[in-house]
Amino acid sequence: MWAYIVRRLLLLPLLIFLVTLFVFGMYSFLPPKMRASLYVQDVPRSPDAMERIIERYGLDQPIHIQYLRWMGNLLRGDFGWSKTAQRPVLEALAHYFPATLELALWALIPVIFIGIWLGILSAIHHNRPLDHATRVFALVGWSFPSYVYGLLLIMVFYAWLRWFPVGRVSQWVLQLEATGGFHRFTGMYTLDAILNGRPDVLADALRHLVMPIFTLAYIQWALLLRITRSSMLETLRQEYVMTARAKGLSERVVIYKHAVRNALIPVATVAGLLLIGLLNGVVITETIFNYPGLGRWAATAATQLDILSVLGFTLFNCGLLVLGNLFVDILYAVIDPRIRLE
Amino acid sequence: MWHKILGMFAVGVLGVFVWAQIPNPDTYIEAWIGDLQSLDPAWHYDTASATVIFNIYETLVFYDGEHVDKFVPMLATAWEVSEDGRVYTFTIREGVKFHEGGDLTPEDVVYSLRRAVLQDRSGGPIHMILEPLLDAYSIKELADKLGDEGVYQLVCEAIKLVDGKVVITLAYPFPPFLQILAGSWCSIIDMEWAIALGDWDGSANWRPWHDPKAEHSKLFNVANGTGPFKLERWVPGEYISLVRNENYWREPAKLARVVFKIVPEWGTRLAMFEAGDVDVIAVPRAYVSAMDPLVAAGKAKMYGPLPGAIAQTGFFNFRVAEGSPFMPKLGGVDKPDLLSDIHLRRAFNYAMDLDTYIREAWLGEAWPVGGPVIKGRLGHNPDQPIYPFDLEKAEQELRLAWGGEAWKQGFKVVITYNTGNVMRKFAAEMLEYYLEQFNEIRAKEGYTAPIDIEVQDLPWPTYLAMMDDKQLAVFFVGWLEDYAHPHNWVHPYMARTGAFAMTQNFDLVQDVSFEPVYATWLPAKTYATLQDLFDELIDMAKKEPNLAKAELLYFELNRLAVDYAINVAHIQLLTRRYEQPWVHGWYYNPAHPGTYCYTLWKG
Numbered sequence: 015m016w017a018y019i020v021r022r023l024l025l026l027p028l029l030i031f032l033v034t035l036f037v038f039g040m041y042s043f044l045p046p047k048m049r050a051s052l053y054v055q056d057v058p059r060s061p062d063a064m065e066r067i068i069e070r071y072g073l074d075q076p077i078h079i080q081y082l083r084w085m086g087n088l089l090r091g092d093f094g095w096s097k098t099a100q101r102p103v104l105e106a107l108a109h110y111f112p113a114t115l116e117l118a119l120w121a122l123i124p125v126i127f128i129g130i131w132l133g134i135l136s137a138i139h140h141n142r143p144l145d146h147a148t149r150v151f152a153l154v155g156w157s158f159p160s161y162v163y164g165l166l167l168i169m170v171f172y173a174w175l176r177w178f179p180v181g182r183v184s185q186w187v188l189q190l191e192a193t194g195g196f197h198r199f200t201g202m203y204t205l206d207a208i209l210n211g212r213p214d215v216l217a218d219a220l221r222h223l224v225m226p227i228f229t230l231a232y233i234q235w236a237l238l239l240r241i242t243r244s245s246m247l248e249t250l251r252q253e254y255v256m257t258a259r260a261k262g263l264s265e266r267v268v269i270y271k272h273a274v275r276n277a278l279i280p281v282a283t284v285a286g287l288l289l290i291g292l293l294n295g296v297v298i299t300e301t302i303f304n305y306p307g308l309g310r311w312a313a314t315a316a317t318q319l320d321i322l323s324v325l326g327f328t329l330f331n332c333g334l335l336v337l338g339n340l341f342v343d344i345l346y347a348v349i350d351p352r353i354r355l356e
Numbered sequence: 357m358w359h360k361i362l363g364m365f366a367v368g369v370l371g372v373f374v375w376a377q378i379p380n381p382d383t384y385i386e387a388w389i390g391d392l393q394s395l396d397p398a399w400h401y402d403t404a405s406a407t408v409i410f411n412i413y414e415t416l417v418f419y420d421g422e423h424v425d426k427f428v429p430m431l432a433t434a435w436e437v438s439e440d441g442r443v444y445t446f447t448i449r450e451g452v453k454f455h456e457g458g459d460l461t462p463e464d465v466v467y468s469l470r471r472a473v474l475q476d477r478s479g480g481p482i483h484m485i486l487e488p489l490l491d492a493y494s495i496k497e498l499a500d501k502l503g504d505e506g507v508y509q510l511v512c513e514a515i516k517l518v519d520g521k522v523v524i525t526l527a528y529p530f531p532p533f534l535q536i537l538a539g540s541w542c543s544i545i546d547m548e549w550a551i552a553l554g555d556w557d558g559s560a561n562w563r564p565w566h567d568p569k570a571e572h573s574k575l576f577n578v579a580n581g582t583g584p585f586k587l588e589r590w591v592p593g594e595y596i597s598l599v600r601n602e603n604y605w606r607e608p609a610k611l612a613r614v615v616f617k618i619v620p621e622w623g624t625r626l627a628m629f630e631a632g633d634v635d636v637i638a639v640p641r642a643y644v645s646a647m648d649p650l651v652a653a654g655k656a657k658m659y660g661p662l663p664g665a666i667a668q669t670g671f672f673n674f675r676v677a678e679g680s681p682f683m684p685k686l687g688g689v690d691k692p693d694l695l696s697d698i699h700l701r702r703a704f705n706y707a708m709d710l711d712t713y714i715r716e717a718w719l720g721e722a723w724p725v726g727g728p729v730i731k732g733r734l735g736h737n738p739d740q741p742i743y744p745f746d747l748e749k750a751e752q753e754l755r756l757a758w759g760g761e762a763w764k765q766g767f768k769v770v771i772t773y774n775t776g777n778v779m780r781k782f783a784a785e786m787l788e789y790y791l792e793q794f795n796e797i798r799a800k801e802g803y804t805a806p807i808d809i810e811v812q813d814l815p816w817p818t819y820l821a822m823m824d825d826k827q828l829a830v831f832f833v834g835w836l837e838d839y840a841h842p843h844n845w846v847h848p849y850m851a852r853t854g855a856f857a858m859t860q861n862f863d864l865v866q867d868v869s870f871e872p873v874y875a876t877w878l879p880a881k882t883y884a885t886l887q888d889l890f891d892e893l894i895d896m897a898k899k900e901p902n903l904a905k906a907e908l909l910y911f912e913l914n915r916l917a918v919d920y921a922i923n924v925a926h927i928q929l930l931t932r933r934y935e936q937p938w939v940h941g942w943y944y945n946p947a948h949p950g951t952y953c954y955t956l957w958k959g
Contacts, residue, residue: 047821053479057820057833060493061853064824066478070567095571100391100592165623173630180624185383185615185633192589192597304617304624306594314593314620319817 019340026336033332037325038081046073049319084325093329094322098315103326106311111330112201113182114300114307118292120204120223121230126285129235130278133242137277138269140247148239156236164229164302171225178224180304187215226303230296234288242281249277279350286342293338294331381958382612384939386951387619387634391593396575397543398472399568401481403836404616406540407950408596411614412455413543413581416446416465416522417534424840424947425734427534431460431544431582432522441529441901444537446522452605454546455579455586465522467547467558469515474508474562475573481541484838488530489514493853495566508560529899531906532841539839540949549580584609584954593618598953610941610957629656629936635958636935636951641721647934657939660932661721663732665837665946668722669849670708670771670783670924672701673829675861680827682772682812686758687765687805694767695829696864699757701921704830705743706750707790708783708925717782722927727914728842728849730928732946734903735842735910737874740918751794754807763798766805771830772822775813780832783925784811787830826859830924840947842910843898850890850917860922862887874911886920 050067058064068074072083087094091104099106132148139145155163171178183203190196196215198206204223207216249255250273258268293308300310308327315323392405397413400406416432429435432446452460469485476482476495483493490510492498499507514525526533536542551557555574556565570576579587582605585598598614617634619625625637626646639647650656674696676683684694695701714722725731726740755763771787773780788809795806814822822828833856838844848855850862865886872878875893883889890913897909917923935942941955 044817045821047824048817050821057835057848057855058479058824060479060483061858062494062497063479063483064821066494066496066567070478070569095569097570098593100393100571100577168624168627173627176631179631179633180628181617185380185385188589188595188597188615189380189383189613302621302624304619304621304628311593 022336022340026333029336030329030332033328034325037328038077049073093326096315096320096323096326098318098320098323099311103322106323107326107330109201110306110308110311113305114293114309116202116204117223117226117305117307118289121227121292122289124227124231125234125238125288128231129238130242130281132235133239134246134274136239136243137246137250152236152239155232160229160233160298161302163232164299167225167229168302178221180222182219182222182305183215184218187218226299226305229299230292238281238284241284242277245280246273246277249273282349283342283346286338286345290334290338293334383615384611384953384956384958385615385617385634386636387617387625387628387638389620389638391618392596394570394573394576395579395587395590396573397541397545398475398482399477399480399570399573400540401479403949408616409540409543410949411585411598411953412579412583412587413540413545414583415538415542415544417538419538419945419947422943422945424732424945427538431465441531442526444524444533448522449605452582453603454549454582455601456546456549458546458548460544460582462517462520462522464547465544466515466517468544469542470511471556472541473511474556475565475568477567481838484536485542488526488528488533491527504563505560508562529901531901532839532843535839535841543581545575546580550574553578585614609954611953614953632936635939636933639932639934641719644719644932654937656934657937658932658934659944661930662932662944663946664929664931665840666834666929667725667730667926668779668832668834668929669926670830670832671856671860672922672924673826673860674864676829677826682770682827682829684829685768686762693864694769697757698921699753700762702743703750703753703757704787704924705921706746706753707787709745709786710925710927711745713783713786713925714927717779718929721930723930725926725928727917728845729910729914730845733840733842733845735907735914737911737914740914742918747790750790751797754794764803766803766807768808768810769829770810770812772812772814772819772828773832774816774819781811781813783832823859826861846894846897846910846913849923850913851894852887852891862890862922872912873915874908890916
């Protein structure tokens, strides 16, 4: 297994190199003036504005020179400046990632537990009204555009009822932070609130998390439900389950002690991938709930052709995907001893 | 320990269901679409940055209330202008302190203005000062000629301290100079503070601080002004907060705190407004109707429509650059100068149904303008006729274009707009629709080669780059005024070095006879090119100290722009402001980049 892990880790630099080459390659299709226009944004107001910007940012240099310069800086730990985050790319990643991580971790709780519970419920009531009802409920979430769904939540629970606000925290928390009354140790408000001993801040941060969590969960439930349901149905047909029933064990013991454990093996893989997906940033959810995480930043950077931010985010994603998949593989081998990593 | 943590967690979870607190009545919050670019007054050139900067920093003079052509003393208590209009002498206010505690001195003023000029970042605002001050567009251009030391001497001579007063000497008389000085790019900073941060030390060695990238400016994310608010915190992409300057030289502001939040999504902004979490939101024109019920229910106050300092215009390129994918054609053959024919341009103008365009595309929130100068500015002529929507006249002009060949042989023109701008697309498609209608009449006359108007969208970077390369034939763009003066309209639209005119090739129209209609003291004259005529009139107008005469010169320029049909569908946009009913004290000055918070209060 260790050889497998090392081999997978060794692939990481190669993967990163290929990805950066690909992104830079696409960038090279843009002539210098088009890239220069990203710096002026509006119509250039003086006659030599474009030429000066091209010269200032070295946009007329051959793409391989620009690439090598960027790679050289990268090796020195300088990922460049993010125009969209107004800070160095590494700092931007460090700034936005805790927000996304906080959202992902909190979202994962209802996503997994309710998704699996719905799947089990659906399987044990196979082809009965409860099965149909749970599937319809989850499929509606799957097929409903999260954009529309999120906005509906905002209109009802924020604009009308004023229960759950948007953003990460309320204005009073920001003021508390600005005046030194609240310190951010981890960048995750819920954890920092505990570390600061501020239950009021914790409550406020949780209120802000409710709607984005629910939006993410409702979308993901359908997937987990379907996988759990089909895995559970297959397990329930196994001979050892029939044996357990024949032994006269209660249905509850048969299902939760014997069937569920085995049925959850494929679900664990999906859950791991779901977490990786959430950590990549959830663009639409973060945007509509004005939640400043990785997804919102990356989307803004991509639309504004902020190439250094896009590259930084891509590298980060590469690492996350490789390590995340590796973790899922290991987890899979651990929970199912029949699987051997080679 | 765990019990304590679990206890806090339980309190937190229960608190989820507690209702939101009432917003702090001393805090004013605006929700913006995008973030600012820099807090360096000499670097920024966007309205978001300018809005923050003009609440933190101050200039020598400031606009008097709603007026764009009257000024009140700010950091200057008085000023004099020499008889020849070139020398401005400012007496600097005493007893003013910067936020960090430094005293304002005339040296700070001289340093701030010299620093701005020498910094002159690419694509930045300083070209506006350089034009009248040194008769140049960039410091780089001057340094190439004079060397670094020469430039330094020139700048020191133009901006200097004489007997405790700040004296600015222009290269030529330029009446709008006060408007430029009132802009946030001429904000006064604390010299000692800037130098301590590692900024330019005031010596002839200015090159290391010239043309910095945003993040390399020492003042990129810090601020120390004399204004009514101090910078508290800027979290890029999220918010910027300012707090009241308790030591302000005037009476301190009524608001204790001002927050500008970045909320790119419209639905979210609207919900925040409805929930009362923000006091003002940016409302894109397309969503104005969503605010109507709130206004009707008394849940929002609406100001407007107000005349905006922004126009939308179609531009004709008289000679499209070789190799352009949008090369015009006459009878199927490339004809780069197709649009240099005045009849063709007039036909386009007669075929533009401006009323419908404004009603449908701009929801009525615009008005047509005759010539570049917008309403509310010196030199706008309300009696200047514009082209009516008249298809008969459009047909007559088309029959005359290129000696009748355009009508007989047909032609092709590609009208471009930037992707996603549905209003510009509407205008382009309207021209396509009406001009191609003539093909039916032409077909009856036996002319089968069509008039082909193609509408093409381009991504913004491509659009700008191709415009700069003179590759676009007809293109729609907007202009947001830099300072409230007609020169800032006729220059981009008509001058050789103007942002749009430099892509239009007016030189192609030669032997131009000029007969003054308004500026009757001018002699009738023939100019080598249309561009020469425009440049001479623009030059005279910007240097004319007599406002009545200057106004007539601008009338003349507007008339020529319409007569020569250098544009199509030139409209001035209107604007609105929506705020919570509890916000008071706002007034509209189109020269302000955003909300001036000093006069506001909540209650």
